Amino acid sequence: MTRRRKLLIALVTVLVLLVSTVVAAGVWYRPMLMTGTGYAAHNACAIHHLTDRTGDPADDLPPNPLVPVLRTELDDAEGSATSSVLGVAFHQTAWLTEHGCAVAGERPAWTTAGLPAAGADGPGGVPLPHAGDAPVGIDRALDVAAAVEGTRGLVVVHRGEVVGERYAAGFGPDTRQLGWSIAKSVTAALVGRARLEHPDAGLDPEATGLRPEWTDERADISLDDLLRMTSGLEWDEEYDLGTPITRMLFSEPDMASFAASQPLAHEPGTHRQYSSGTTNIxxxxxxxxxxxxxxxxxxxxxxxxxxxxxxLEADASGGPVCSSYLWATPRDFARFGQFVLDDGVIDGRRLLPEGWMDYSTDVIPAGGEPEPYGAQWWINDARDGTSPRFPKMPADAYWASGHDGQYVVVVPSADLVVVRTGFSPGGTLDSLGVDALVRDVAAAVG
Structure with a gap:
């Protein structure tokens, strides 16, 4: 064999090995890369079409080594946003629908492009009149909270009236913002509304046998278990590329079915595992x-x-993504807070079953994650003799909490609702000063 032929064979061998390595790496990392491009596509589509913002949607992508290699293109004619890795691989497209943006290989069959405009203000609903000049203590507390990096919106409501609000540059009272898991607490209210309006729908919290494919031990999962995050279904809520939560949100066409397909890891009702999947179920x-x-x-x-x-955005199957994809203005999040503070009564009309908020904010002991948690609501006082989780806030406070620093805090003893929206990856209620804001506002109105 000639030297030239040997060299050619060696080069071909190296090339084959290189291609095989690239292909293998692509297969290995595909779930991670597809969730990354799905996240970017959905984010770009939603910000472009659901808000009046003019900034770069990439500003809302969390810190991640994948972000610098993502490329996103908007197509207004198609009502879509497509993201990829360096423009050449792992493409994912989010399509504008009448229910927000859905990630799918092609436009979902159930929809046409175009999101209806928000209705004009009119009579009815939860009124939020402005009380005029706020007490000095509230202004001071809002100024401190507004200065926290990432804060985009603040609304304080006392006795049903707006007593103060702040907005970051580029945001305002009419700017929709993503509430992330605030939607979970909204889901609890939706269950209550459905029970009141559709009493024959079989939505009693103790109901079991909830899905036809649950013919094994999962048949014992109750609606109460799902609401309290004690279903026992295996889950990982870490927002890392390729985990169940990111796979569900950014690459699964039917999110509820994906979550329901998870195996049982614990006996239902015995172990609390925070899970966006159960909310979608x-x-x-x-x-x-x-x-x-x-x-x-x-x-x-x-x-x-x-x-x-x-x-409330839907996935490619048309299922509402009740775990994560609720967009609204901070004032409308405050309307929701006032609604639950008023025990679901608007203008004398009861819209939630009597006692539903007591049920939603009741803490049932379970193993697993120790934080006081009700039925899709976070609770300050576990009512077990321990100190409140956040001692700066009144003990009876409860709240809806969303990814990246979204909060709707309700304080019945102070007749108070406090909303904070923003983009603060890794931020917590106390590190962002929301507990101090609630404390100071409560003191100012007390």
Whole structure:
């Protein structure tokens, strides 16, 4: 064999090994890369079409080594946003629908492009009149909270009136913002609304046998277990590329079915594992049993409350993403807070079953994650003789909490609702000073 032939064979061998390595790496990292491009595509589509912002959607991508190699293109004619790695691989597209943006290989068959404009302010719903000049203590507390990096919106409501608000540059009272897991607490209210309006839908918290494919031990999972995050279904809520939560949100066409397919890791009712998947199972159940369709949240809750900016996005199958994808203005999030503070009563009309908020904020002991948690609500006082989780806030405070620093805090003893929205990856209620804001505002109105 000639030297030249030997060299050629060696080069071919190296090339084959190189290609094989690249292909293998692509297969190995594909789930991670696809969730990354799905995240970027959905983020760009939603910010472009659901808000009036003019900034770069990439500013809302969390810190990640993948971000510098992502490339995103918007197509207004198609109503889509497509992201990829360096423009050549792992493409994911998010499509504008009448229910926000859905990640899918092609436009979902159930939708046409175009998001209806938010309805104009009108009579009805939860009124939020402005009280005029705020007490000095509230202004001072809002100024401190507004200076925290990442803060985009603040609204304080006392006795049903707005007593102060702040907005970052580029944001305002009419700018929709993503509430992330605030939607979970909204889901608890949706279950209550559905029980009141559709009493024959089989939505009693003790109901079991919730899905036809649950013919094994999962048949014992109750609606109460799902609401309290004690379903026992295996899950990982870490927002790392390729984990169940990111796979569900950014690459699965039917999020509720994906979550429901997880195996049982614990006996139902015995172990608390925070899971966005279980919330999507809950909403799928409400949608299916009421027969109201993808817009059931608008019919049951947003329209009666006057939350005219609210958009609950759907996935590619048409299922509402009740775990994570609720967009609304801070004022409309405050309307929701006032609604639950008033025990679900608007202008004398009861829209939640009597006692539903007591149920939603009751803490049932379980193993697993130790934080006081009710039915899709975070609770300050575990009512077990221990100190409140956040001692700066009144003990009876409870709150909806969303990724990247979104909060709706309700304080019945002070007749108070405090909303904070922003982009603060890794921030917590105390590190962002929300507990201090609530404390200071409560003192100012007390």
């Amino acid at each position: 809950v909403c799928d159940l409400v949608r299916e049993r009421t027969g109201l369709g993808t817009d059931f949240a608008d019919q049951l809750l947003f329209a009666p409350l006057g939350m005219r900016s609210a958009v």
